[in-house]
Amino acid sequence: MKPVQLFCWHFMAYPYLAKDFDEKEYSGWVTVPNRLWDNAKARGLYQEYIDQLVYADELGFDGMVLNEHHQNIYGLMPSPNLIAAALTQNTSRGKIIILGNLLPLHLNPMRVAEEYAMLDQMSHGRLVAGFAPGGGPETFNYDVPSANTREKFWEAADLIVRSWTEDGPFAHEGRYFPLRYVNLWPKPLQKPFPPVWIPGSRSPSTMTEVAKRGYCYFLSSRSHGGETHRAQQEFAAVLEKHGDKYHPFRFGILMSTYVAETDQQAREECEEGVWYFLKNCLKGHLRREGRQLTYGPGVPYIPAAAWREYLKGYTPGRKLLGDVENWEELEASQSIIVGSPETVTRRIQSLIEKAKVGNLLIQFQLGNMPDHLARKSMKLFAEKVAPALRQGSLKQFNEEYPGMNFEQSAAALH
Amino acid sequence: MSGRAIEINGRKVWILESGNGAPLLYLHGFADVHSVKESWLPFHEQLAQHARVIAPAHPGCAQTDENKDVDVIEDVVFHYLEVLDALNLTQFDLIGSCVGGWIAAELAVRHPEKIRKLVLIGASGLFVQGALIGDIFMMAQPEYGSSYATLREMLFCSADHPMALEMFPDGKGELEDEVRRYQMLRLSSRIGFKPPYFYNHSLRNRLHRITSPTLVIWGGKDNFVPRSHGETYAKLIPNCSELKIIPGAGHSAQVENPEETAKSMMDFLAK
Numbered sequence: 001m002k003p004v005q006l007f008c009w010h011f012m013a014y015p016y017l018a019k020d021f022d023e024k025e026y027s028g029w030v031t032v033p034n035r036l037w038d039n040a041k042a043r044g045l046y047q048e049y050i051d052q053l054v055y056a057d058e059l060g061f062d063g064m065v066l067n068e069h070h071q072n073i074y075g076l077m078p079s080p081n082l083i084a085a086a087l088t089q090n091t092s093r094g095k096i097i098i099l100g101n102l103l104p105l106h107l108n109p110m111r112v113a114e115e116y117a118m119l120d121q122m123s124h125g126r127l128v129a130g131f132a133p134g135g136g137p138e139t140f141n142y143d144v145p146s147a148n149t150r151e152k153f154w155e156a157a158d159l160i161v162r163s164w165t166e167d168g169p170f171a172h173e174g175r176y177f178p179l180r181y182v183n184l185w186p187k188p189l190q191k192p193f194p195p196v197w198i199p200g201s202r203s204p205s206t207m208t209e210v211a212k213r214g215y216c217y218f219l220s221s222r223s224h225g226g227e228t229h230r231a232q233q234e235f236a237a238v239l240e241k242h243g244d245k246y247h248p249f250r251f252g253i254l255m256s257t258y259v260a261e262t263d264q265q266a267r268e269e270c271e272e273g274v275w276y277f278l279k280n281c282l283k284g285h286l287r288r289e290g291r292q293l294t295y296g297p298g299v300p301y302i303p304a305a306a307w308r309e310y311l312k313g314y315t316p317g318r319k320l321l322g323d324v325e326n327w328e329e330l331e332a333s334q335s336i337i338v339g340s341p342e343t344v345t346r347r348i349q350s351l352i353e354k355a356k357v358g359n360l361l362i363q364f365q366l367g368n369m370p371d372h373l374a375r376k377s378m379k380l381f382a383e384k385v386a387p388a389l390r391q392g393s394l395k396q397f398n399e400e401y402p403g404m405n406f407e408q409s410a411a412a413l414h
Numbered sequence: 415m416s417g418r419a420i421e422i423n424g425r426k427v428w429i430l431e432s433g434n435g436a437p438l439l440y441l442h443g444f445a446d447v448h449s450v451k452e453s454w455l456p457f458h459e460q461l462a463q464h465a466r467v468i469a470p471a472h473p474g475c476a477q478t479d480e481n482k483d484v485d486v487i488e489d490v491v492f493h494y495l496e497v498l499d500a501l502n503l504t505q506f507d508l509i510g511s512c513v514g515g516w517i518a519a520e521l522a523v524r525h526p527e528k529i530r531k532l533v534l535i536g537a538s539g540l541f542v543q544g545a546l547i548g549d550i551f552m553m554a555q556p557e558y559g560s561s562y563a564t565l566r567e568m569l570f571c572s573a574d575h576p577m578a579l580e581m582f583p584d585g586k587g588e589l590e591d592e593v594r595r596y597q598m599l600r601l602s603s604r605i606g607f608k609p610p611y612f613y614n615h616s617l618r619n620r621l622h623r624i625t626s627p628t629l630v631i632w633g634g635k636d637n638f639v640p641r642s643h644g645e646t647y648a649k650l651i652p653n654c655s656e657l658k659i660i661p662g663a664g665h666s667a668q669v670e671n672p673e674e675t676a677k678s679m680m681d682f683l684a685k
Contacts, residue, residue: 140552145607147600148482288559291552297592298554300600304474307596308589316585317559 001404002249004352004393006386007097008056008378009065009254009361012049012083013281014073015368016041022279022289029072029137029284029293036073045076048371050083052364054090055375059382063095063128065361068102070141074281081115088122096123099197099218099361100130104149105142109156109177113163113184120188129194130218131157136293137285139301146301152176154209157198161213164193197252202231203302207238214244216359218252222286222321224334228253228355247404248358248397256336256363257348258373259380263339267327269373270338274330276367282322292320336366341384348385352393356400360389417453419477422496428477429501430454430469433462436530437503438683440469441494443512443536444550445569445666448476449598450581450591457672464680465507470497472513474601476594484604487539487614491520504528507683508626511535511668512639513602516612519647522628523620532628533679534647536665538612538639545640547612554599560585571635571664581669612639621650628654629682631675633663655682 016038018024025032053064066083069075077083080098087096096119101112112131120127133153139146155174159182162172168183188194196213199220200206210217219231236246258274260266279287285294293299300307324330331338337347348360364381365374397404419426430447432454438461442448447455448471454462461467473493474480484490494517498504508529510518515537522529538547553565566578586592606612628651632644641659648657658678660667668675 136555139607143608146551146603148485148604151482291555291557292559293552293555296555297596297599298551300596300603304480304593304597304600308593311586311589311592314586316556 001394001398003390003397004357005062005249005359006389007063007065007095007359007361008053008061009067009363010049010053010365011067011069011075011281011363012046012077013277013365013367014042014076015045015276017073017276017280017368022283025283027284027290027293028074028280028282030140032071032073032284046083049365050086050090052371052374052378053083053087056378057087057091057094059378060386061094061382063097063126064091065097065099067099067130068132070105070138072137072284074285081119084119084127085122088119088126094126095128096126097128097197097361098130099128099199100132102132102134102138103156103160104144104152105134105138106156108179109159110163110179110182110184112156113160114186116160116194117164117184117186117188120190120194121186125189125194127188127190127194128197129160130197130199131160132199133301136295136299139299140293146299148176149301150205157196161193161196164188202227202234203306204234204238205306207235208242211235211238211242211244216250216252218254218359218361220254222254222256222335224253224255224351224355228351228357232355232357245404246356247401248356248393251355251357252359252361253355253357254361254363255348255351256366257344257377257381258336258338258364258366259341259344259377259385261340261380263343266338266340266343270366270369270377271327273366273369273373274336274338276369278322278324278330278367281367282320285322286320287322288317288320289323341380344381345385345388348389349392352389353396358393358397420497420500422493422500425473425479425481426477427479427497427500428471431467432458433464433466435465437506438465438467439503439506439508440467441508441510441514441517442469442472442475443510443514443666444598444602445577445581445669446511446514448472448594450595452476452590452594455669455672457668457676460672460676461509461679465683468501468503470494472517472598472601475597480600484601487516487520487605490517490605491524494521495525498528505530507531507533509533509535509679510537512665513538513606513612515539516614519617519621519624520614522624522626523617526623526625529624529626531683532624532626532651533631533682534628534644535631535668535675536633536636536639537630537643537647538606539614539617540643540646541610541613541615541618542640542642542646545642547640547643548638549611550638551599551603551607568638569665570670571633571662575664575670577666577669618646618650621647622652624651625653627682627685629656629658629679630654631658631660631667631678633665633667633670634659634661635663636665638665
C-alpha cells in the first residue's frame, strides 16, 4: 500500500510578456507572434526551470512532470524528452513523467519508443511514459487531420508498447505506420515496460481504450468541481466492465497550488503569476477572448454522433477557466489552490477523499512567477502539506482498497 | 423533392432528387444542402425547374455513411464512380461547388466522356502559387466564446449576409444543421487539412483532358478560394467559355445570389 503520489509539474511558460499582452495580442497559442521572444531576457530560462524540477526531487516529491506543446507561450517544451534527458543527469530518485509525447505529431512512432527507452535506461527505470493525441492547437501546429487522430494515436501507442515487449525484428502491418523492421535498441529498463499514462477529458471511448490496456487514466481538466469525482466514477465503472478494478493509482489529476505562511500572504505573493497564467497563457486555449482553439467544430476528431451528444449539453459562450473575473470565482473553480499550509492541506485532502485519486500532478510555477517564490511554495508544500496528505491518504486507501495490488497489471495488456 | 438512400459496397449514400429532364449531378460545398441544410436551397429549386437534379451527400455527410478509408481526394473520386454506376448515370451535366467543384474537376479529368457539360463554382482543388486557399478549420473555432463571424466572412461576401447568419449563426444553431456542418468539416479534414490544403498538385496538368463545354463561376469577393484559382481553371480547361464573375457575391455565389447564378448556369446548359 502506498500513499498519494505527489508530483511536481512544470509547464515552462514564457514569463517575459509585456503587461499589455492581453490587450494587444489575439492569442497565446499557435499564432502568437514570435517577435515577442526576447533572447536577452530568456537566456538561462530553461536552466531556471530545470533547476526548479531538480529542487522538487531534492524536496522529496515523488517525481517531476513534463509535457509537449508547440508554438505557444503556455509551455516552452516542443520536446519534453530533451528536458527529461537533462533531469536523468541531475536527479536521482523521483519518477520522470512525460505526459506525454503527442503521437500523431510524430512521423514515426518508433522515434518515441526509442527515446522513451533511452530515457528509461538513462534514468535507471524512472520513466513514466505518457502518450497523448494532442488537442485543438496541436492540430493546427502540425496539420494533423482531426478525423483520424484517435485511430492513429492508438495504433502508434500499441506499436510502441509492442516494440518494448516483443522480440524484434518484427513487421508491423498497420494502417497508418506500417514498418518492415521493428527492432528496438535499446530496450526500456522497466519490465514488462514503463508505466503508461494516457490523458483524457472524460470521453468514454478514451476511458475504454485505457481500461482495455490496463493503463493509468489522467484527467486533463484543470478545474476540479464535481466533474473530477464523476470522472473517477465513470472510469471505475469502465474498468469493472472490463473485468478490472479501480484503485487510486489508476487515476491522476492536474492541479495548481501556491503555499505561503498565511492565506493572505499566499494570495499576495502569487496573484501576479496567477493572473499572468490565466489571462495570457490560457488565451487561445481555455478562454473565450480571442479564438479558442482547444474545442470546436474546426477540430472534428470525435465521430458526428458523439458531437451531437456533446452539443446537446453545450452552452455557447460559457465561461472557461481563464475567464474568471475575480479571486472568488477562481477559488470556486478548484483549479488553483492558494493558501497557508493548513488551508491547502484541507482543500487537497478533501479532493483526494472525494475523487479517490492517487496521482496528484501539481503545478507550482504559474505564469511569470519568480523563481524564489516558486521554490518557497514548493518547500512549504513538501514540508508542511505533503506529510499530512500522505498520512491521510494512506489511511483512506487502506480502508477503501484493502489488499489491492497497485502495480500496473501486465496481464491486462492486449 | 425526394430523399433516398442507395447502397454502394455496403455503404449507405444519401441522395436528394428533384425535377425532370436531363440528369444533373450536383456536388455540394460548405454553405449548401447536406453540409448545413437538410433540403434544397432556392438555387437548387431553380435548377430543378429545368433538369433532373441529383445531389448525393459526400461520404460522412448528412445520412451518407462515413468512410474511414478516405485519406485523399482520389478516395472520394472512386466513391463517386461507384455512385455513378449505382445510379446508372453514363452522361450527365455536372455542377460542383467548392469541395464539390474539386471532386467534379477530378471526375472530369478521369472520365471526360461521361460529362455533357461542366460547371465549377468557387471550386477548390488547384494549387496556385501565392494564393493559398483559406483555413476554414481555424475559422470554424469559435471567437469570443460563440462568434462564427470570421467563418461567415470566409464563406460569404460578408459576415452579415442574411444567408450567412442563417446558415452559420453565432452560438448554437439548429442541432441537426450543426451536426451537418461538423460532418462536412470532418470529411474535409481528411482530404483538405493536411498539406495539400484542399488541392491536388497533379490536377492542374490534367485539366487539358476535359472535353465538355465548361463554365467557371466565381463570386466577385471570394474570401476562401481566391479568384486566381477560377482564372486558372478557366485558362487550362480547353473548352471553357468564360470565367463568370457574380459581382458582390463571396465564396457561396449560388446561395448569395441564386437568381443570377442559376440563370448563368441555365443559359450555359441550354446552349
